[in-house]
Amino acid sequence: MIRREIALEVNGRSVHASVEPRQSLADYLRDGLDLTATHLGCEHGVCGACTLLLDGEPVRGCITLAVAAEGRRVDTLEAFDEDPLMNLLRQAFSEHHGLQCGFCTPGMLLMARDIILSDRVASDAELRVALSGNICRCTGYAGILRAISAAREAWQARPHAATGPA
Amino acid sequence: MGGEGSGFGIGDAVRRKEDRRHLFGRGQFTADLRIPRLQEVAFLRSPIAHGRIRAIHVPEGLRDRVVLAGDLRGARSIRAVTDAPGFNAADFPLLASDKVLFVGQPVAMCLAPSRAEAEDIAQAIDLEIDELPAVVDMEAAVRPDAPLLHEGWGRNVFLTREFEAGDLERARAEAAVTIERTYRLNRQAGVSMEGRAILAHWDDRLDELVVWNSTQMPHQVRYALALHLDLDEHRIRVVAPDVGGGFGLKNIVYPEEIAVAALAAQVRQPLRWIEDRREHFLASIHCRETLYNVTAFATAEGRLLGVDVTVQVDAGAYATWPNGPNMELGMAIKNVPGPYRLEAYRARGWTAATNKAPIGPYRGVARPGACFCIERTIDEIARAVGREPHEVRMENMVRPDQMPYRSLTNMLYDNGDYAESVRIAADLVDVASVRARQAQGEADGRLIGVGFAAYTEQTAHGCGEWITRGVPIIPGYESCTARLMSDGSLQLLVGIQSHGQGLETTLAQVAHHELGVPFERISVRHGDSALSPFGMGTFASRSMVMAGGAVARASRMLAARIRPIAAQLLQCTPDAITLRDGAAHGPQGSVDFAEIGRVAYVRQEGLPRDAAPTLDVTATYSPEIDTGVFCYSTHAAVVAVDPGTGTVEILDYAVVEDCGTIVNPMIVDGQIVGGVAQGIGNALYEEIPYDTSGQPLATTLADYLLPGAPAIPGIKIAHMCTPAEHTEYGMKGMGEGGAISPPAAIANALRDALADTGAELCETPMTPRRVLAAILAAESRIHAREAAE
Ligand code: FES
Ligand code: FES
Numbered sequence A: 001m002i003r004r005e006i007a008l009e010v011n012g013r014s015v016h017a018s019v020e021p022r023q024s025l026a027d028y029l030r031d032g033l034d035l036t037a038t039h040l041g042c043e044h045g046v047c048g049a050c051t052l053l054l055d056g057e058p059v060r061g062c063i064t065l066a067v068a069a070e071g072r073r074v075d076t077l078e079a080f081d082e083d084p085l086m087n088l089l090r091q092a093f094s095e096h097h098g099l100q101c102g103f104c105t106p107g108m109l110l111m112a113r114d115i116i117l118s119d120r121v122a123s124d125a126e127l128r129v130a131l132s133g134n135i136c137r138c139t140g141y142a143g144i145l146r147a148i149s150a151a152r153e154a155w156q157a158r159p160h161a162a163t164g165p166a
Numbered sequence B: 001m002g003g004e005g006s007g008f009g010i011g012d013a014v015r016r017k018e019d020r021r022h023l024f025g026r027g028q029f030t031a032d033l034r035i036p037r038l039q040e041v042a043f044l045r046s047p048i049a050h051g052r053i054r055a056i057h058v059p060e061g062l063r064d065r066v067v068l069a070g071d072l073r074g075a076r077s078i079r080a081v082t083d084a085p086g087f088n089a090a091d092f093p094l095l096a097s098d099k100v101l102f103v104g105q106p107v108a109m110c111l112a113p114s115r116a117e118a119e120d121i122a123q124a125i126d127l128e129i130d131e132l133p134a135v136v137d138m139e140a141a142v143r144p145d146a147p148l149l150h151e152g153w154g155r156n157v158f159l160t161r162e163f164e165a166g167d168l169e170r171a172r173a174e175a176a177v178t179i180e181r182t183y184r185l186n187r188q189a190g191v192s193m194e195g196r197a198i199l200a201h202w203d204d205r206l207d208e209l210v211v212w213n214s215t216q217m218p219h220q221v222r223y224a225l226a227l228h229l230d231l232d233e234h235r236i237r238v239v240a241p242d243v244g245g246g247f248g249l250k251n252i253v254y255p256e257e258i259a260v261a262a263l264a265a266q267v268r269q270p271l272r273w274i275e276d277r278r279e280h281f282l283a284s285i286h287c288r289e290t291l292y293n294v295t296a297f298a299t300a301e302g303r304l305l306g307v308d309v310t311v312q313v314d315a316g317a318y319a320t321w322p323n324g325p326n327m328e329l330g331m332a333i334k335n336v337p338g339p340y341r342l343e344a345y346r347a348r349g350w351t352a353a354t355n356k357a358p359i360g361p362y363r364g365v366a367r368p369g370a371c372f373c374i375e376r377t378i379d380e381i382a383r384a385v386g387r388e389p390h391e392v393r394m395e396n397m398v399r400p401d402q403m404p405y406r407s408l409t410n411m412l413y414d415n416g417d418y419a420e421s422v423r424i425a426a427d428l429v430d431v432a433s434v435r436a437r438q439a440q441g442e443a444d445g446r447l448i449g450v451g452f453a454a455y456t457e458q459t460a461h462g463c464g465e466w467i468t469r470g471v472p473i474i475p476g477y478e479s480c481t482a483r484l485m486s487d488g489s490l491q492l493l494v495g496i497q498s499h500g501q502g503l504e505t506t507l508a509q510v511a512h513h514e515l516g517v518p519f520e521r522i523s524v525r526h527g528d529s530a531l532s533p534f535g536m537g538t539f540a541s542r543s544m545v546m547a548g549g550a551v552a553r554a555s556r557m558l559a560a561r562i563r564p565i566a567a568q569l570l571q572c573t574p575d576a577i578t579l580r581d582g583a584a585h586g587p588q589g590s591v592d593f594a595e596i597g598r599v600a601y602v603r604q605e606g607l608p609r610d611a612a613p614t615l616d617v618t619a620t621y622s623p624e625i626d627t628g629v630f631c632y633s634t635h636a637a638v639v640a641v642d643p644g645t646g647t648v649e650i651l652d653y654a655v656v657e658d659c660g661t662i663v664n665p666m667i668v669d670g671q672i673v674g675g676v677a678q679g680i681g682n683a684l685y686e687e688i689p690y691d692t693s694g695q696p697l698a699t700t701l702a703d704y705l706l707p708g709a710p711a712i713p714g715i716k717i718a719h720m721c722t723p724a725e726h727t728e729y730g731m732k733g734m735g736e737g738g739a740i741s742p743p744a745a746i747a748n749a750l751r752d753a754l755a756d757t758g759a760e761l762c763e764t765p766m767t768p769r770r771v772l773a774a775i776l777a778a779e780s781r782i783h784a785r786e787a788a789e
Helices: A025-033 A084-095 A105-118 A124-130 A142-156 B019-023 B115-124 B168-174 B218-228 B255-267 B277-283 B326-335 B367-384 B389-396 B418-429 B431-440 B463-468 B503-515 B543-570 B593-601 B665-685 B742-753 B768-788
Strands: A004-010 A013-019 A051-054 A057-060 A073-075 B039-045 B051-057 B106-112 B126-131 B157-165 B177-185 B197-203 B208-213 B236-239 B271-274 B290-298 B304-314 B344-352 B447-459 B478-484 B490-494 B522-525 B578-580 B583-585 B590-592 B616-621 B629-641 B648-658 B715-720
Touching: A013 A025, A025 A051, A051 A105, A057 A105, A084 A105, A084 A142, A084 B019, A105 A124, A105 A142, A105 B019, A124 A142, A142 B665, B039 B115, B039 B255, B039 B277, B051 B106, B106 B115, B106 B255, B157 B326, B168 B290, B168 B304, B168 B344, B177 B367, B197 B255, B208 B218, B208 B255, B218 B236, B218 B255, B255 B271, B290 B326, B290 B367, B304 B326, B304 B367, B326 B344, B326 B367, B367 B389, B367 B447, B367 B742, B389 B418, B389 B447, B418 B431, B418 B447, B418 B629, B418 B648, B418 B715, B431 B447, B447 B742, B478 B503, B478 B543, B478 B593, B490 B503, B490 B543, B503 B522, B503 B543, B543 B578, B543 B583, B543 B590, B543 B593, B543 B616, B583 B593, B590 B593, B629 B742, B648 B665, B648 B742, B665 B715, B665 B742
Parallel strands: A004 A073, B039 B271, B208 B236, B304 B344, B490 B522, B648 B715
Antiparallel strands: A004 A013, A051 A057, A051 A073, B039 B106, B051 B126, B157 B344, B177 B290, B197 B208, B197 B271, B290 B304, B447 B629, B478 B490, B478 B616, B578 B583, B583 B590, B629 B648
């Protein structure tokens, strides 16, 4: 079995690993590093349960190879325990019933945070489209959409909103 | 009551206890568990729909990594035997060794340290199968010349049913209007976002098999494992950790699960199988595939006189455990009359066996089809007599003054005002303004229409009802152990399982309501056969009523134990004690639950002379009637359809429903919207077609479409509340209902939108291709008529 050595940064720590070239980033994080917040719902790039950040951009961990993360920064939901925007989202998801079984939730949260930070949606319809790569089978999306809108409002209304990133 | 006015009692939109772990990514699904020496399992599956295995060649050097049927010891094939008369049983082998009957049927288990390596082994095995002709179509399956799936069966039929009540011939003779239609619901899957999953290992210290299983019913799984393995039930523990959705498809014990558990016990090696999405589409249960041929009779005013229906169900190849495929047909026949007064009804049907994946329960079970059948037909009657469909609906419904009403199919509708739900739904979507907009026409050339569909849903039914269904396991009760701890906090140990329904929260609300223990000091433990008394699990819209009832009863038993202790401490009589705010209050003072708990557990000298130490009680609960309590609802949809492309957009959607007393309105609304979203998937997107050789054509999320956020509109919800008379607090079950009406409501809205063309949608899902085909068919009918004139 061929293996490749990789070095990357995961949730703020530098990591060296030896992986099979075919191993997905999601499998490496889950099995190699025990970071199980990254869920696998389809393993073929459709459902978004495996959403994580690669150099700050949301990608699908199931169709990103671990070797492709060489020299790059990976962040999973585990990195956001103290993140102020993520905490607003957590509160909003709970208040607006944005989760039922919780399986899609980590992917939803990472995507929602990116949508709010990038300030790329202006309407409910745009928010729906921005979220269309993340499938939830339980909620019918109503609670998720309400939660993201509420968190976005709270984020924009925070003191010193204009003065910098999260 | 102890919890009134606290904001955490019955009727309060309490935020869920279960949210926190998931929001921090610390949920514990089966794939997240870590255990030493674990080997992952991959299944080699049949690529052929119907055939005889000639040989299985395992490469040299891999033989000890591969397990074939003959290698499993002390494990029996699944035999789901029901009491339904004339039921043909078919053993479902854990691993096929002789014949294979559907694409995806498990043949061998491959073991390796990772899933990828286990899959490599499966790929290296050479499976030789002599192909036999596949039986793919349910109508062809029952013809005398069809190849037989199961030797010893005369025909490919699991069971047949017939039912007749009232005078259908008279209805036929009196009818001014006769409607004949064929409706088809196509095959789909349940698609929980977490697939099936099992981890099994032998615990040497306890000398028992421990099974972690993504299931809706851990106690039933334990029972099933004892039934299928040579193991006493006391040596089996089944735990459902976090479960990523179930919707019925995890209310089954599958061959893969028994095989993994059997092998883990046999080789004393921790094993895990995590289903991938393709396996889910191949070999988790499928659902919905039903064909209705209906003839309905009505008066010139649209009064329904009689219905004659033939129902055909395509059950796939095998009977799954516990219920096999028999519920679908029986429930279809029972539910076609729906919320309507009907004086004559005849139903016949059969359940065919085909070379496809077995069917099983999925949210709504049979009722989306039954609702489609009657609700499309009511619309056709209304059109034939030239009236508004929602008005014809209201006039035909069972009236409040007729309640309790025994339907022709012997269901006892307990209470409610069905017609009022239609009226409110019509208001919510504003039928008058839809009509005005239709008269004006749309600027973009699309056509808009409004459609309705109502249902009444039997929930929380007890022992007697389940016996009539012929099922082997009778889930007529639930259980709870309530334990007030020595510090005054409370544990509820329940036999149900919660996989999104929020029962960790709502059951705590019930106990808080009864006892006044602060909500945050109550924990609900569920899903572990070693922890709680036996319970049936979460399915059939039952857990809030059944487990909620058990919690209420256990809480009251606990209160009856707490009062004398408090009375002793407060020097008053037990009936002078009230429980509230975490304390017992007497006329002269109060004592908090921590002190009562301390006395009951560790300072028993403070107990009354005849009081036993500890505060730990167990209750079971069954509703006072067996026939269930009926939650009912009307859905109204407004759609726009593009007659050039056949694409459908839902412009407005309203749900009016009555589930009796609501424990947590936030969770109830979440269940409704989630159900409607699945119903919209059923109506417009989801389908697993098979080709003529029995190959499934949708086995990834790229070819099986699930509704995403843009496909689900904002849903308007209005509640009516008629408390049930025979359950605790007046609760009715409601978990499945949202999924029942959308196919019918949307089909009726399309019928309305396309009224000028005469096109009808009689088949789900209503894909653009099918919508266009319906329009073309209607146009060619019109042309043929014009040519003939
Ligand atoms: S698991 Fe990666 S997109 Fe579904
Ligand atoms: S909460 Fe279950 S899949 Fe989204």
